[in-house]
Amino acid sequence: MDVIAEAVELIRNATCPGDYDQAWELVGKATEDRETAAERGFALVRSPDPAERKIGCDLLGNVAQVEESVRERVLLAVLELIATETEPAVHASIARTLGCTGDERAVPELLRLAEHADEDVRFYVAWSLPLGCEDDDAVIEALIRLTADPEDEVRDWATFALGTQCQADGSAIREALWARVGDQDTEAREEAIAGLARRRDRRVVPHAARLLDDGGFSPNTLTAIACLGDPALVPYLEDFEEDEGIAAALGECDPASRAARDAFAAGLAEALHARMPELDFGVYGEICEPGLTLAACGDKYHWSIERLRDRVSGDPVRAAELVAEGLPQTGSPGAAA
Known part of the structure; x- marks a missing residue:
């Protein structure tokens, strides 16, 4: 057989x-x-x-x-x-x-x-169901209903879908996530906290701190904490051996680190303008994602500000050179750094 x-x-x-x-x-x-x-x-x-x-x-x-x-x-x-x-x-x-x-x-x-x-x-x-949830109110409404499902596994996955996979925001979404912050199911509870942290809802900081204090969190939660970027979480993050997720969360939560990153981004913008004054570019952050992104040529090319900074040891002029090398008029087309 x-x-x-x-x-x-x-x-x-x-x-x-x-x-x-x-x-x-x-x-x-x-x-x-x-x-x-x-x-x-x-x-x-x-x-x-x-x-x-x-x-x-x-x-x-x-x-x-x-x-x-x-x-x-x-x-x-x-x-x-x-x-x-x-x-x-x-x-x-x-x-x-x-x-x-x-x-x-x-x-x-x-x-x-x-x-x-x-x-x-x-x-x-x-x-x-995260299919199309950015633009489809009916999908979001269905996910909200499923976050209150009587079955733990359904609530857990629906809360993850609504809180992390879906980038939409609004009072109904936040209310549904808050309803799960006290859920009896540990995983659904963590997904709710992560979803609220991704939306930078400062009221969730004490709940995020408890997750860190307990030590039972996922990489997804660390990414959400990086989005939240609250200085009150720095002492909790410092208790862990540093890895990529912890470092990223610390970088966003620590005001000094974030200020240094922002200063690098400003210096990069100046260097790019000086080198290529005709270049159409901008620096932005997504509400549900940590970090900053440099976009150029009508959003066609993208670079992570944090990764650029690491590659050039914080030198914005050298970073501008790398960006120029990645654009079609000065080199081969580039992608995210």
């Missing part, structure tokens, strides 16, 4: 969560041969057997994640399937596969599945 048939058999006769886990491992193994996995997946999603349809969706989702060329066909196949599908287990695989396509045409179906009675379906909707 091949691994795909074995996975189908496990799903067909599943009696415990471990059977689904084993089937998922077999799907992952089968996807190592992407061409065969896609071929079998497209055939299985048309099967009358729900176990085969589920495994077919899982195969197509895995392939779509890594093969952009197949995503359009996967999307259309899954949209055709969902029109008649009634099995919750298949709906869960559909929701995940729609997210794997990265296609905003999947959003209407995901929104419909967001109200599904099955918690696995709602989980994969939360996993997938």
Whole structure:
């Protein structure tokens, strides 16, 4: 029996969560041969057997994640399937596969599945729904509802999607995140704190300090703390052995370090203007991301101010030379430093 048939058999006769886990491992193994996995997946999603349809969706989702060329066909196949599908287990695989396509045409179906009675379906909707959330109020509203889901895993992922993957801001988003700051689930609570920190909500500083004090935080939380950039967090950060994440957070939270970075950015702007007065450039920061970015030529080229500064040991004139070398009129086209 091949691994795909074995996975189908496990799903067909599943009696415990471990059977689904084993089937998922077999799907992952089968996807190592992407061409065969896609071929079998497209055939299985048309099967009358729900176990085969589920495994077919899982195969197509895995392939779509890594093969952009197949995503359009996967999307259309899954949209055709969902029109008649009634099995919750298949709906869960559909929701995940729609997210794997990265296609905003999947959003209407995901929104419909967001109200599904099955918690696995709602989980994969939360996993997938950041698609288009910058411009789609309906997506944000669905994520907000899912952050209050009765199931811990659904709340956790929806809070991560809303707080970190989604760059939108507003009172409804912040209220939803604040509602999770006291969540019984540790991971949902941390995601809420990170989401508020990314939006530079100073009220979350004591909660961020407690996370640092407890020591149980993720790299995502450190990035959020860097966005927050509050001096009150410096003593907590200094307690840790410095790595890239700690250094970045310290650089944003320590007023002296941030002032030195800002002075370098100002010096770089002066040096660029002196060297290339005709250059269209600007320095900006994103509300939900730490650090500063230099953009030039209508936002076509980008450099991290912090990385430029490190490369030139703080010399803005040398940094301007590197930028000039990366522009098409003075050298080969450049990208982020």
